[in-house]
Each structure stands twice: as C-alpha cells, then as structure tokens.
Amino acid sequence: MKRHLASLSICLLLTLPAAAQQAAARPPARPLAEMPYSPSLDLTSLDRSVNPCDDFYKFSCGGWMKNNPIPADQPRWDVYSKLANDNLQFLWGILEADAKATNRTATQQKVGDYFAACMDTAAINRRGAEPIKPTLVAIDNLADRKALIAYLGPLNRSTRGTFFFNSGSTQDPGDSNSVIAEIAAGGLGLPDRDYYVKTDAKSEETRKAYVVYIQKILTLTGESDAQAQKDAAAVMHIETDLAKASLTRVERRDPYKQYHKMSVAQLASLSPVIDWNDYLRTQGVADVSTLNVAQPAFQKAVDHALTTEPLADLKAYLRFHALTGAATSLSSPFEDAYFDFYSRYLRGTQQKPPRWKTCVRQVDRSLGEALGQEFVARTFSPETKQKTVLMTDQIEQAMQAEIEHLDWMSPATKQEALRKLHTVRNKIGYPDKWRDYSKLEIKAGDYFGNSVRGADFETTRDWAKVGKPVDRDEWDMTPPTVNAYYNPQMNDVNFPAGVLQPPLYDPKMDDAPNYGNTGSTIGHELTHGFDDEGRQFDANGNLKDWWTKDDAKGFEDRINCLREQFASYVVVDDIHINSKLTSGEDVADLGGTLIAYIAWKKATAGMNLQPSEGFTPDQRFFIGFAQWACENTREANSRLQAATDPHSPGFARINGIVTNMPQFATAFGCKVGQPMVKAKVCKVW
Numbered sequence: 001m002k003r004h005l006a007s008l009s010i011c012l013l014l015t016l017p018a019a020a021q022q023a024a025a026r027p028p029a030r031p032l033a034e035m036p037y038s039p040s041l042d043l044t045s046l047d048r049s050v051n052p053c054d055d056f057y058k059f060s061c062g063g064w065m066k067n068n069p070i071p072a073d074q075p076r077w078d079v080y081s082k083l084a085n086d087n088l089q090f091l092w093g094i095l096e097a098d099a100k101a102t103n104r105t106a107t108q109q110k111v112g113d114y115f116a117a118c119m120d121t122a123a124i125n126r127r128g129a130e131p132i133k134p135t136l137v138a139i140d141n142l143a144d145r146k147a148l149i150a151y152l153g154p155l156n157r158s159t160r161g162t163f164f165f166n167s168g169s170t171q172d173p174g175d176s177n178s179v180i181a182e183i184a185a186g187g188l189g190l191p192d193r194d195y196y197v198k199t200d201a202k203s204e205e206t207r208k209a210y211v212v213y214i215q216k217i218l219t220l221t222g223e224s225d226a227q228a229q230k231d232a233a234a235v236m237h238i239e240t241d242l243a244k245a246s247l248t249r250v251e252r253r254d255p256y257k258q259y260h261k262m263s264v265a266q267l268a269s270l271s272p273v274i275d276w277n278d279y280l281r282t283q284g285v286a287d288v289s290t291l292n293v294a295q296p297a298f299q300k301a302v303d304h305a306l307t308t309e310p311l312a313d314l315k316a317y318l319r320f321h322a323l324t325g326a327a328t329s330l331s332s333p334f335e336d337a338y339f340d341f342y343s344r345y346l347r348g349t350q351q352k353p354p355r356w357k358t359c360v361r362q363v364d365r366s367l368g369e370a371l372g373q374e375f376v377a378r379t380f381s382p383e384t385k386q387k388t389v390l391m392t393d394q395i396e397q398a399m400q401a402e403i404e405h406l407d408w409m410s411p412a413t414k415q416e417a418l419r420k421l422h423t424v425r426n427k428i429g430y431p432d433k434w435r436d437y438s439k440l441e442i443k444a445g446d447y448f449g450n451s452v453r454g455a456d457f458e459t460t461r462d463w464a465k466v467g468k469p470v471d472r473d474e475w476d477m478t479p480p481t482v483n484a485y486y487n488p489q490m491n492d493v494n495f496p497a498g499v500l501q502p503p504l505y506d507p508k509m510d511d512a513p514n515y516g517n518t519g520s521t522i523g524h525e526l527t528h529g530f531d532d533e534g535r536q537f538d539a540n541g542n543l544k545d546w547w548t549k550d551d552a553k554g555f556e557d558r559i560n561c562l563r564e565q566f567a568s569y570v571v572v573d574d575i576h577i578n579s580k581l582t583s584g585e586d587v588a589d590l591g592g593t594l595i596a597y598i599a600w601k602k603a604t605a606g607m608n609l610q611p612s613e614g615f616t617p618d619q620r621f622f623i624g625f626a627q628w629a630c631e632n633t634r635e636a637n638s639r640l641q642a643a644t645d646p647h648s649p650g651f652a653r654i655n656g657i658v659t660n661m662p663q664f665a666t667a668f669g670c671k672v673g674q675p676m677v678k679a680k681v682c683k684v685w
Contacts, residue, residue: 035086035090035379035501035502036086037502037508038082038502038503039502039503039506039508039509039513040502040503040504040505040506040509040513040514040517040518040624040627041509041512041513041613041615041620041623041624041627042064042503042627043613044063044064044067045060045061045062045063045064045067045627045630046059046060046062046063046623047059047061047062047063047066049062050062051674052668052670052676053665053668053669053670053671053674053675053676053677054674054675054676055655055675055676056622056626056654056655056658056664056668056676057626057629057650057651057654057655058651059626060623060626060627060630060654061626061627061629061630061631061650061654064079064627064630065630065631065632068082068630068632069632070632070633070634072349072350072351073349073350073351073352073353073354073357074349075343075347075348075349075633075634075636075637076347076631076632076633076634076637077631077632077633078629078630078631078632078633078650079503079504079627079628079629079630079631080482080483080499080504080628081631083482083498083499083501083503083504084481084482084498085357087375087480087482087498087501088357088360088361090375090378090379090480091360091363091364091371091374091375091480092356092357092360094111094371094374094375094378095111095112095115095359095360095363095371096115097112098111098112098115098374099112099113099115099116099119100112106438107370107373107437109442110367110370110437110440110442111363111367111370111371111374111442113442113443113444113450114362114363114366114367114442114447114450114454115359115360115363116444116445117443117444117445117446117447117450118355118358118359118362118363118447118450119355119356119359120445120447121332121355123445123447124329124330124331124332124447124448125331125332126331127330127331127448128330128331129220129221129330129331129334131326131329131330131448131449132221132322132323132326132330132448133221135155135159135322136221136319136322136323138151139151139315139318139319139322140315140319142311142315144311145306145307145311145314148306148311148314148315148318149273149274149275149306150275150278151318152164152274152279153278153279153281153282153283154282155318155322156283157282157283157284157459158452158456158459159322159325159326160325160326160329160451160452160455161321161322161324161325161326162186162187162321162325163186163187163317163318163321163322164186164187164242164302164305164306165183165184165185165186165187165298165299165302166183166184166185166186166187167181167182167183167184167279167283168181168182168184168459168462168463169181169182169462169463169465169466170182170292171470171489171490171541172261172292173255173259173292173489173537173542173543174259174261174542174543175542176470176489176490176491176537176540176541176542177469177470177540178469178470179465179466179467179468179469179470180261180288180290180291180292180466180467181280181283181285181288181291181292181463181466182291182292182293182294183267183291183292183293183294183299184258184294184295185242185246185247185294185295185298187239187242187302187321188239188242188243188246189210189214189235189239189320189321189324190206190207190210190239190243191346191640191643191644192249192643192644193243193244193246193247193248194248194249194643195207195210195243195643196239196240196243196244197240197243197244202639206345206346207236209341209345210236210341211232211233211236212232212341213337213340213341214228214231214232214235214236214320215228215229215231215232216228216337217320217323217324217327217334217337217338218231218232218316218319218320218323220323220333220334220337221319221323230316231313231316231319231320232316232320234309234310234312234313234316234317235313235316235317235320237309237313238305238309238313238314238317239317241301241304241305242298242301242302242305244301245295245297245298245300245301246295246298247295247298249581249644249646250578250580250581253532253533253580253581253584253646254533255488255533255536255537255543256536256543258292258294258295259292259294259543260292260293260294260296261290261291261292262290262291262292262293263289263290263291264276264277264280264288264289264290264291267291267293267299270293270296270299270300271299271300271302271303272303273303273306273307274303274306283459283463284460284463284464285463285466285467288466288467324338326448328358329447329448329451329452330448335352336352339352345636346636346640347634347636347637347640348634348635348636348637349634349637362451364478364480365454366440366450366451366454366455366457366458367437367440367442367454368435368478368479368480369431369434369435369437369475369478369479370434370435370437371478371480372430372434372478372479372480372497373430373434373479375479375480375497375498376429376430376479376497379497379501380429380430380479380497380500383507384429384500384505384507385428385429385500387507388428388429388495388500388505388518388522389426389428391514391515391518391519391522391599392426392428392493392522394599394602394603395519395522395523395526395595395596395599396421396424396526397599397602398523398595398596398598398599398602399421399523399526399527399595399685400418400421400422401598402594402595402598402685403417403418403421403685404418406685408551408554408555408558409551409554410548410550410551412548413546413547413548413551416538416539416546416547417530419539420491420529420530420538420539420546421526421529422539423491423539423540424491424492424493424526424529425472425490425491425492425493426492426493427475427492427493427494427495428495428500429479429495429496429497429500430475430479430496430497431473431474431475431479432473433473437457439457440453440454440457441453442454470490472490472492475494475496476494477494477496478496478498479496479497479498480496480497480498481496481498481499482496482498482499482504483496483498483499484496484499484521484525485525486525486526486528486529486534487541488528488529488533488534488536488537488541489537489541489542490541491529491537491539491540491541493522493525493526495521495522495525499521500518503517503627503628504517504518504521504628505517505518509624510612510617510620511600511603511604512600512609512617512618512620512621512624513620513621513623513624513625513627514624515596515597515599515600515603515621515624516593516596516597516600516620516621516622516623516624516625516626517624517625517627517628519596519599519600520589520592520593520596520597520625520628521592521628522592522596523591523592523593523594523595523596523599524588524589524591524592524593525588525592526592526595527587527588527591527592527595527685528584528588530591530685531559531583531584531585531587531588532555532556532559532583532584532587533584534584535547535555555684558682558683558684559583559587559684561682562579562583562586562587562590562656562660562682562684563579563580563583563586564579565579565656565659565660565682566579566582566583566586566648566652566656567579569648569649569651569652569656571638571639571641571642571649572635572638572639572642575638575639575642577642577648577649577652578642578643579648581645581646582645582646582647582648584646585646585647585648585653586648586652586653586656587684589648589653589656589657590657590660590661590682590683590684590685591684591685593625593657593661594661594685595685596625597621597661597663600621604617616667618663618666618667619667619668621667622658622664622667622668625654625657625658626654626658629650629651629653629654630650631649631650633649655675655676658676659675659676659677659678659681660678660681660682660683661681662681664676665677
C-alpha cells in the first residue's frame with residue numbers, strides 16, 4: 001500500500017461489476033456533501049525551477065512542499081495526510097449532527113453519544129484517574145507471583161494495554177481457510193526492539209526520555225517521585241530483556257520465522273509458568289487444539305521474567321502498561337504526558353490536535369463501519385466504484401502479460417504465478433456486509449467506559465473467530481481510511497472509499513494522472529502478492545513454496561538491485577534507508593508503476609491524446625504518479641520512520657522508481673548522465 005501496512009492485489013470483475021450486486025451492497029443514497037477539491041495533477045504543486053531530469057520529485061512536489069507547511073498538530077504533512085484531514089472534518093460534521101439529533105437510529109445514538117462523551121473534557125477531567133483505579137487496586141492486591149501470572153489473562157482480555165505478550169485470533173498460515181489462536185510478542189512501550197539495544201547517542205537519549213515518561217505516568221496516580229524512579233528503572237529492565245528476545249522488523253518479513261504451530265501442551269512445555277488452558281478460557285475460547293506461537297524465543301523470555309523478576313517490579317510493569325494503555329482516555333495530565341513523549345518527543349509534533357480530531361478518530365476506531373456507512377453514502381459514487389474496478393481489471397491484465405513474457409521465470413513458476421494472479425479478490429470502497437454493533441453498549445457521558453467497552457467488543461469479536469472458517473468478506477480498514485492494503489493470506493486487495501477521492505482519484509481529470517496515481521497504487525498492491533514476503537503465499541493464501549530454486553534466486557538477484565539502490569539514499573543525518581526492511585514496498589512501487597503505465601497505454605490505444613496544461617500525456621502520467629507522494633516531515637519523525645516504517649521516504653519512492661523506467665526518460669527527454677537516468681535499470685516485473 002501507499003502508506004502504512006503491507007499490501008497487494010486485485011479482484012477484477014468477478015466480484016463487483018454487476019449492477020445488481022452493487023445496489024444490494026451499497027447503503028441508501030444520501031445527498032452528496034461538498035468535499036475540498038484538489039486535482040490529481042496540480043500545476044501549483046510544481047517547482048519549474050527544477051529540471052525534472054535532475055530531481056523529478058522536487059520538480060513535481062517543490063511547490064506543494066513550499067505551500068503546505070506541517071501543521072503544528074502533525075508529525076508530517078503529505079497528500080495522504082491532507083486528504084485524511086479533510087475526511088476527518090467531514091466526519092466531524094456527521095458526528096456533531098448525530099450527537100444533537102432527536103429520534104435517532106441505534107447507530108446514530110452510538111456514534112453520536114460516543115463523540116459527545118469524548119468532547120466533554122470537563123467531565124473527563126473531573127474523574128481524573130478514577131476510571132483506571134479498580135485495575136490498579138487489583139494489581140496492588142496480587143498477593144504472590146502465582147496470582148500475578150493468573151491475572152495476565154483478565155488483563156489482556158479486558159484492559160487497554162499489552163502485558164508481556166499479545167494474543168488473539170489469526171488466519172492459519174498453513175491452512176488459509178481456518179482461524180486459530182495465536183500468542184505473539186508484545187509488551188514493549190518503545191516503538192521497536194532496536195530502541196532498547198542500539199548504543200548510539202540518540203538511542204541512549206530516547207531511553208532516558210522514556211524512563212522519564214514512565215516516572216511521570218506513575219506519579220500521576222500518587223506514587224512518590226522516589227518510588228516512581230525505582231519502578232521506572234524496573235520497567236525498563238524488564239522491557240529490555242523482552243526486546244533482546246524479539247525478532248527484528250527485517251526478520252519478521254520472513255513469515256516462516258513467525259509460524260510455529262503447536263498444541264497447547266507443547267506451548268505449556270515451552271512456556272510452563274502460565275496455565276495456558278486457563279488463559280485461553282479467560283479469553284473466551286475453550287478446547288483449543290492448536291495455536292501459533294509467533295516467537296518461541298520471546299515466550300521463553302516472558303517465562304524467565306515472570307519467574308525471576310521481583311514481585312514488586314512485575315507489579316510496577318503491570319501498573320505502567322495499564323496506565324499508558326488508558327492514558328488517552330483519561331484526564332488531561334495523563335493525555336498530555338502521553339502526547340509529550342509519543343508525539344512531541346518521538347515524532348516532533350508541536351501541539352496536540354484539536355479535540356474534535358481526537359474524538360472523530362476514537363469513534364472511527366471503535367465504530368468504524370457504523371460511521372463508515374454515513375461516509376460512503378455521502379462521498380462514494382457508484383460511478384467511481386465502477387471505474388476503479390475497470391482500472392483494476394486492466395492493470396491485472398497488464399500484470400498477466402508481464403508475467404507471461406518474463407525471461408527469468410520458468411514455465412512451472414509462471415503457471416502458479418498466473419493462478420495466484422487470477423485468484424486475487426478485489427474489494428473496493430466498503431464491505432458487502434456491514435459489521436453489527438448491536439451488542440456494543442455506548443453510554444452518554446461515559447467516555448472512558450465507552451473506550452473500554454469498544455475495545456472489549458473488538459476483543460470478543462476477534463476471539464470468537466477461533467475454530468471457525470475465515471470470513472473472506474472482512475475488512476481490516478474502515479471505509480473513510482486514506483490507505484490501501486494487500487492481505488497475502490486472503491489474497492485480496494482492499495481499497496477503502498477514503499482513498500478513492502481527489503486528489504488521489506479525480507473523476508474530473510483525464511486518465512493519464514489517474515492511472516499514474518490510483519493506477520500505480522492498484523498495481524502496487526497487486527505486486528505485493530509477488531514481493532519478498534507475499535510471494536511465499538500461494539493462490540489460496542497458504543504459506544507454501546511454489547517457486548523453483550532457480551526462479552527464487554532470479555527474483556532475489558533482481559530485488560537486490562533495488563536494495564542496493566535504495567540503501568544509498570539518506571533519510572536524515574547519516575541514517576540511510578534500511579532497504580532490507582523497505583524492499584517489499586520498493587519492489588511494489590516499481591512493479592506497480594510499470595504495470596499501471598502499460599495498462600494506461602493499452603486502455604488509450606488508438607486515441608488521439610493531446611498535450612494538456614503544457615504537458616504531454618506521458619508527462620501527465622508521471623507527474624500524477626509523483627504528486628501522491630508530496631510531503632514534508634519533521635526530523636524526529638524521519639528518524640522514527642527510518643527505524644520502523646517499511647515504506648521509503650517520498651523522494652525515494654518517486655526518484656528511485658522513475659530512474660528505473662526508460663519510459664520516464666523518453667517522456668521528459670532525459671539523457672544519460674543526468675541524475676534521473678541510470679545506465680543499468682533495476683527490473684523485476
């Protein structure tokens with residue numbers, strides 16, 4: 001996907017094109033609201049003082065960067081962020097109306113009361129730490145180590161926070177039609193395990209700042225400064241040991257390293273300190289036969305901590321994670337402390353967002369498909385859906401042709417690749433069946449309770465999947481989300497309505513920039529099915545090696561070309577792109593843009609396309625491609641992204657791609673020796 005997550009795909013007209021199917025799935029029509037409009041090719045975003053053959057990103061985005069400084073409440077500001085902000089404002093209007101309306105539907109009551117309770121900061125501040133005190137008292141009353149270990153089940157089941165590890169349901173990588181339970185690594189307060197183990201000065205500084213944050217949160221509940229200092233050191237010690245036992249982000253790109261299917265008895269042998277049958281019963285599942293243990297070495301580290309750390313230190317760890325998990329739903333001192341560390345320090349954000357933004361996001365998080373129905377009905381036309389499905393089909397056909405003509409892939413692997421391609425399912429706009437929130441109780445004036453019940457509703461829904469067939473209609477993003485993703489186990493691509501709006505998809509604009517922008521995104525997601533991670537899953541979504549040995553080597557040789565190129569790009573100071581982390585997204589950017597270009601050429605073959613606004617059709621394609629990535633970002637946020645984000649920075653995602661496309665050099669008349677022209681291009685697909 002273009003922004004966050006992992007990705008691929010396409011489903012073509014097998015699922016969506018029939019008008020009857022669309023009418024059945026589409027919510028009742030409402031008057032369309034006015035959304036701010038920005039074209040998919042914006043001349044004001046250009047910097048014409050820059051030669052496109054020297055730096056195409058600055059040529060395409062220099063004006064945008066100058067005209068769009070980072071708002072004080074943002075760590076970065078880009079085209080996606082700006083559209084997401086527009087969507088938030090639109091949803092704000094809906095929620096304010098639902099909060100005040102009379103004779104409301106059940107859905108309007110839930111989203112409206114949740115929003116109103118969140119906006120009532122006076123009531124939230126009056127309660128202070130009261131909402132979290134029952135949990136803190138329960139932790140303090142744990143008499144011994146055995147009681148503390150037994151309490152991990154209730155904590156992980158009903159408390160907003162992660163305590164030592166994560167757990168829930170997962171699609172079985174070995175049997176994509178089944179849902180099994182999973183125990184996974186978790187329980188860290190810093191963004192990544194590397195923050196605990198790196199020895200450079202900035203990492204040392206960050207750890208000190210984190211300890212100060214832990215102390216601050218603990219003292220807000222009345223703990224003395226001296227005790228909070230001692231407890232913060234204990235929390236940091238426990239988390240550091242857990243971090244050292246965790247896989248790196250690059251290691252986690254290998255799905256085999258996180259697939260260890262075993263019985264509950266085998267898990268008990270690996271991690272004997274926890275009564276796993278009792279733990280699973282607490283989560284609401286019984287008679288679990290098999291489950292996945294994502295990181296066995298990590299679970300051993302959890303056992304070691306629970307066995308050897310002093311009881312007082314373990315309690316301090318639980319108290320802190322209960323508090324930090326709840327901080328954003330508590331009174332201002334807690335929320336401010338959380339913001340000061342996670343946003344101001346780690347990301348460089350200057351000030352908290354307006355309260356309405358926080359509350360819209362909270363409703364979207366807990367009631368996303370309820371709120372999403374209102375959004376879709378007002379913003380997403382059937383025509384946009386039909387055009388996107390058609391574009392997706394054309395791009396899939398281009399991908400098929402590319403696979404068929406690859407000179408490095410054997411016929412046996414090509415056959416399986418095409419089978420996978422033709423099995424991809426395309427999900428556009430919104431779910432065919434909306435989620436039922438009737439069992440989620442939302443109370444007027446109870447913001448903390450609503451947030452807890454919302455999280456509990458989702459946890460209950462998640463655990464209820466265990467032992468049941470996979471629901472292939474389910475979405476992992478809400479309809480207003482400005483993003484897209486590919487799920488390798490589902491073998492589907494998902495494009496929420498929120499991302500299919502101007503300037504990303506612009507029905508007023510000609511096809512060239514739309515194929516360059518949304519088309520390349522569709523191609524990007526499609527290509528994820530065949531990147532270094534996605535290629536390890538077969539057409540049915542099972543973790544299975546379907547490549548010949550020589551073909552796998554040929555693939556790795558080709559993506560290593562991109563890895564070497566992207567590793568040369570500097571993010572900030574002396575920090576380079578970690579291309580082993582970003583290679584999946586980099587390959588998807590290159591492959592997606594190429595097949596979108598091919599699809600556009602085929603779709604417009606025979607048409608007498610003319611220059612427009614001073615640019616040829618080919619130039620308009622590439623400018624449309626570049627302008628989705630226009631961005632400004634704070635230095636602190638760049639550091640965080642370099643360590644944790646599998647996506648390269650915007651400049652690399654544009655310049656790094658066009659330098660590998662001779663079609664770009666032809667379009668702009670670039671010559672060998674200019675920065676945007678490589679003597680030897682990287683080509684995978």
